[in-house]
Amino acid sequence: MKLVFKNVDKDGKGSVALVPENTEDIWHAYNLISEGDFVSCSTIRKVQMESATGSSNSYRVRTTLTICVEGIDFDTQACVLRLKGRNVEENKYVKMGAYHTLDVEQTRKFTITKAKWDSISLERVDTACDPTQNADVAAVVMQEGIAHICLITSNMTIVRAKIDQVIPRKRKGNVSQHEKGLTRFYDNIMQGILRHINFDIVKCIILASPGFVKDQFMDYMIQQAIKSDNKIILDNKGKFLLVHSSSGFKHSLKEILAEPAVTSRISDTKASGEVKALETFYSILQTDPSRAFYGKKHIQKANESQAIEILLISDKLFRCQDINARKEYVELVESVRDYGGDIKIFSSLHVSGEQLEQLTGIAAILRFPIPELEDESNGESDSDEDN
Amino acid sequence: MSRHRDVRCMNYSEEYEGYDDVYGHSVEDDYCVSPSAEQFLFDRSKQQNIASFITEPDIIEDNEDNEELSMSFNEKDAFTDIEWAKLMSCMESIKNVIGDTVPESEIKKKIIQSKFDVKIALDLILKESSPKTATGPSMVNKDNLEPHPGKKLSSKSPFQVTTPSNVKIIPAGKRPVIKGFNVSGTENTDVLNSRIESPRSQSPYSDYNSPEIKRKENIITREKKAGSSNANSPRCQSPISGHETPDFDPKLKLNEEKVDVMKIYKDKRGDSKEQLHLVVVGHVDAGKSTLLGRLLCELGQVPSRLIHKYQQESKKIGKQSFAYAWVLDETGEERERGITMDVGHSKFETETKSITLLDAPGHKDFIPNMITGATQADVALLVVDATRGEFETGFDSGGQTREHALLLRSLGISQLAVIVNKLDTVDWSKERFDEIVNKMSVFLKQAGFKDNVTFVPCSGLSGENILTKPKEPLSNWYTGPTLVSVIENFKCPERHINKPFRFSINDIFKGTGSGFCVSGHVETGMVSLGDKVLVLPRNETAVIKGLQIDEVSTTNAFAGDHVSLTLSGIDQQNVGIGDIICNPQNPVPVTTRFQAHVVVFAVKIPIMKGLSVIIHQHSLVQPAVITKLVAQLHRHTGEMIKKKPRCLPKNSSAIIEITTQNPVCMELYKDIKELGRIMLRVEGTTIAAGLITKIK
Incomplete structure (x- = not known):
């Protein structure tokens, strides 16, 4: 992301102009913009003009509009952000208060004006503009019959293709169907890789599977590449990394990212850091349950006694509609930081983030045990509907 | 699997009492009276539910010690160290005697009461629970006294044998502890409501609860019920909310449904051998495939020419010892790597049984395959490697021996034999065999297997003690059964023919003729050629165009069979592994x-x-x-x-x-x-x- 300008007052009011450069940046934008913000961006609008004679013509006009955001929509596949809202700056085409939907796309400048830029948002602008934080990794998790082709960026895991295919099992005296099914399956994965993975961008491609599927697939792919003289694969042979995983489902990405062989290759991606933090949380919960808590109420209690050492929080909580709720979380994060605690903001698009979300989206490892907390029932997180 | 337990386990432990009753008749039979009258009736179903679940909570007790420790943290303070140690040792010895039938807290109380004297405490406990423990032996006796109406009616005998004795024995409401799931309370009310609405009012079963009922009457009612319950299925009113009712042709099958399932079963299967599915599990490289390959060769199921070919070929790639395993490991990948990856099927017959062998993979990564294999099995062989160091790696944490055994137990397989393989590598040492037996039996007991586990020493590669009695030096100290006779001695489980048809899809492949085939396991009920069936969860209907059991076409398949169905009227895309094929009138939720x-x-x-x-x-x-x-x-x-x-x-x-x-x-x-x-x-x-x- 490129920062064009940043005008933020002492009290946090101001505007920031940014140019997103890749899909990752759109995700950042999605996390930056909240309802009620003013966003201005160049856009195309259909305008109806009435001539003097009364006949009307409609034109498509490119114009820059500023809207007050009412609805935010993020398309993970196309990586486009759609902002719905009312126009707040009248120009010659669009009246005040008219509805418009802005598309925030790559390489198109946009300006966000907020009444209050809190520390979380400002930090995100900084991280988004940090070019070193770019590590693209592709991963193919597979097992016999199921494969997921995913792109892992520092803030997103996007499933590009899912291959789900029935492979006949081996039968007495008839293994040809099994082998034919496997070949077809491998071929599909290979096509998926060629179609969805841009070898210029990705640093490495992880092939993960239980058993020997990955090895067999690698053999198959190289063989096919040699046969069809496929330069792309042969040139990037070194980028493939074979790793063990327990299954071909998406959530086994978590295991892969914790694998030492992978972490060394993609050392500073956020994804593997998140996995590690969550793992620590779980192990502490096992060994010393009075030092690990989740749920807003517990965390707030723990924070009151300045006990939080590491706070794990999902970015989904900052995206929430309710301004007050967001403010609470921001205050929580700020106070934890003031007391010298470490903050880890999880991306809800990663598998680890998804898992944290299931744990109410907020969890913490404490400096010292607070057994009293354990006994309290976990109030608000239990507002479940029993049907 | 579970449905079979009753037969074999009846004799083993009182924990299983009443187990089969849950299945012996459908629950609604107890509810065909008005709710007001119902409260005065002996409500058996509640009892049974509790009883049948009793076995489950102690499925797995992996780390008994850990658990005890964690439980005792708060209590520990109340004792001095010595007292505590005494208490623990007393507890252990008492548990050895009575198992987990009495809650720990109870035992503890008694021990303290008796001032840490094991004998007195044990007496106290036994006296306390005497009404319960007494049921065990008495039941066994009764079962033995009951004349078996011939093995051929295997599917029936358990009903007849057990129902009367059970009704007499279980004293209503005397059970001191309610174990297991609290299903009866919540679920039964649902069932009850739907029952009352159901048009069936008084079935011939209303007086079923009376223990005096004659066995013969029992059979008749049962048969009637088989017919009627299918026609007027309880499942139709089952609470499947939001489930789209499939569009089936109502007049198509209604008549046929009334056909007495049991009668067909008797006609078709009455005179054939009992079917038994046997899964072989164990740590990777324990020699499962080789053992089975050898077994099949000894039984003459594999042509000698073929085995000679395998021997030559395996020698060529330097894996001579894998020749027998190749009988079951057929894919190139499996042979090359020398490990089984997917379940291998094979079949052989003994004098009384027709046995389907399932050779499960032992490697950690292929446990999903092993689970699919084991779900189809009735009984299991657990193979362990006797070689020094190998048994230990397989058994201690990280090895699959434990996990496999636990999985078997949680899958409901309770008949198990442990094969101590490769005993030739330790010179047929009795000490080694005993050592393994000791370690394994402690673990298996914890895992919830009863004392019916047999240990068989053998060698898959040399073929010792598989079919023929062992020679020197094994025969010096071993006089037990051979592998084949152990298999022969497994009891056939009961098949739930009367339940609605359920078929789980395990494999989808292209058949020889038109359409495509799905193979899998008939879990309950029966299916005939030409039946219209429903494939769920995708909600597609299909017609059964062909039925094959072991490559032989038939017209009917019953619960417990492993069959290939040829389906038509459905796209292959709409069927997936793990889907359930069922009766359109009785869809699965x-x-x-x-x-x-x-x-x-x-x-x-x-x-x-x-x-x-x-x-x-x-x-x-x-x-x-x-x-x-x-x-x-x-x-x-x-x-x-x-x-x-x-x-x-x-x-x-x-x-x-x-x-x-x-x-x-x-x-x-x-x-x-x-x-x-x-x-x-x-x-x-x-x-x-x-x-x-x-x-x-």
Whole structure:
């Protein structure tokens, strides 16, 4: 992301102009913009003009509009952000208060004006503009019959293709169907890789599977590449990394990212850091349950006694509609930081983030045990509907 | 699997009492009276539910010690160290005697009462629970006295044998502890309501509860019921909310449904040998495939020319010892790597039984395949490697011997034989054999297998003690049965022919003729050629164009059979592995959310809300998320310890709610046991096993 300008007052009011450069940046934008913000961006609008004679013509006009955001929509596949809202700056085409939907796309400048830029948002602008934080990794998790082709960026895991295919099992005296099914399956994965993975961008491609599927697939792919003289694969042979995983489902990405062989290759991606933090949380919960808590109420209690050492929080909580709720979380994060605690903001698009979300989206490892907390029932997180 | 337990286990332990009754008749029979009158009736179903679940909570007791320690933290303070040590040792010795039938707290109380004297304490406990423990032997006696009406009627005999004795023995409401799931309370009310609405009022079964009923009458009513319950299915009114009723032709099958299933079964299977599915499990490289290959060769199932060819070929690639394993490992990949990857099927016959062998893979990564194999099996052989160091790696943590045994137990397989293989590598040492037997039997007892585990020493490669009696030096100290006679001695489980038809798809392939074939296991009920069936969860109808059992076409298949169905009128794309084929009138419930009572294994990290797991149920494998921890229960008594716990530590028991990504077919455990069991796995290890108690 490129920062064009940043005008933020002492009290946090101001505007920031940014140019997103890749899909990752759109995700950042999605996390930056909240309802009620003013966003201005160049856009195309259909305008109806009435001539003097009364006949009307409609034109498509490119114009820059500023809207007050009412609805935010993020398309993970196309990586486009759609902002719905009312126009707040009248120009010659669009009246005040008219509805418009802005598309925030790559390489198109946009300006966000907020009444209050809190520390979380400002930090995100900084991280988004940090070019070193770019590590693209592709991963193919597979097992016999199921494969997921995913792109892992520092803030997103996007499933590009899912291959789900029935492979006949081996039968007495008839293994040809099994082998034919496997070949077809491998071929599909290979096509998926060629179609969805841009070898210029990705640093490495992880092939993960239980058993020997990955090895067999690698053999198959190289063989096919040699046969069809496929330069792309042969040139990037070194980028493939074979790793063990327990299954071909998406959530086994978590295991892969914790694998030492992978972490060394993609050392500073956020994804593997998140996995590690969550793992620590779980192990502490096992060994010393009075030092690990989740749920807003517990965390707030723990924070009151300045006990939080590491706070794990999902970015989904900052995206929430309710301004007050967001403010609470921001205050929580700020106070934890003031007391010298470490903050880890999880991306809800990663598998680890998804898992944290299931744990109410907020969890913490404490400096010292607070057994009293354990006994309290976990109030608000239990507002479940029993049907 | 579970449905078979009753037959064999009747004799083994009182824990199983009443087990079969849940299945012996459908629950609604107890409810065909008005609710007001009902309260004065002897409500058997409640008893049974409790009883039948008793076995489950102690499915797995992996780390007994750990659990004891954790339990005792708070109590420890009350004793001095010496007293505490005494207490623990007393407790252990008492437990050895009585098992887990009495809750720990009870034992503790008695021990203190008796001032740490084991004998007195034991006396006290036994006296206390005497009404209960007494049932065990008496039942066994009764069973033995009952004349068996011939083995051929195997599917029936258990009903007849057990029902009367059970009714007499279980004293209503005397059970001191309620173990297991609290299903009866919540679920039965649902069932009850739907029952009252159901048009069936008075079935000939209303007086079924009276113990004086004659056995012969029993048979008749049972047969009647078989017919009528199918025609007027209770499942039609089952609470499958939001489930689209499939469009089937109502007049098509109604008449046929009335056909007496049992009669067909008797006609078709009356004079043939008993079917038994045997799965062989064990740690990787324990020699499972080789043992089976050898077994098949000795039995003459493999042409000598073929085995000679395998010997030559395996010698060529330098893996001479794998020649026998090649009989079952057929894919190139398996032969090259020398390990089994998917379940291999084979068949042979003994004098009384026709046995289907399932050769499960032992490698850690292929446990999903092993689970699918084991779900089809009735009994199991656990192969362990006797070589020094090999047994230890397989048995100690990280090895598959334990996990496989636990999986078998949670899959409901209770008949097990342990094959101590490769004993030739330790010169047929008796000490080694005894050492392994000791270690294994302690573990297996903890895992919940009863004392009916036989240990057989043998060598798969040299073929010792497989078919023929052992020669020197083994015969010097071993006089027990050979492998084949152990297999022969397994008891055939009961098949639930009377239940609605359920077929789990295990494999989809292109058949020889038109259409495509699905192969799998008939869990319950029966299916005939030309039946219209429903494939769920995708809700597609199809017609059965062909039925094949072991490559031989037939017209009917019954519960327990492994068959290939040729389907027509359906696209292959709309069928997936793990789907259920069922009767359109009795569809299986489809859901994405359900509750299960689970037993947590020795997990590294505690189970928390939001954990993504992979669930295994028959041959279904699905990613899912644990969405709620409803309650943590006491492992032995089933009492609720904590509502909505934050996390579940290892070796605990709990009720949890699971949400799957895609709709799946689930059955309540109390309805159909085969489809009511689930296994939860994470990162290649099994973290919990459970039973479905509620479908949302």
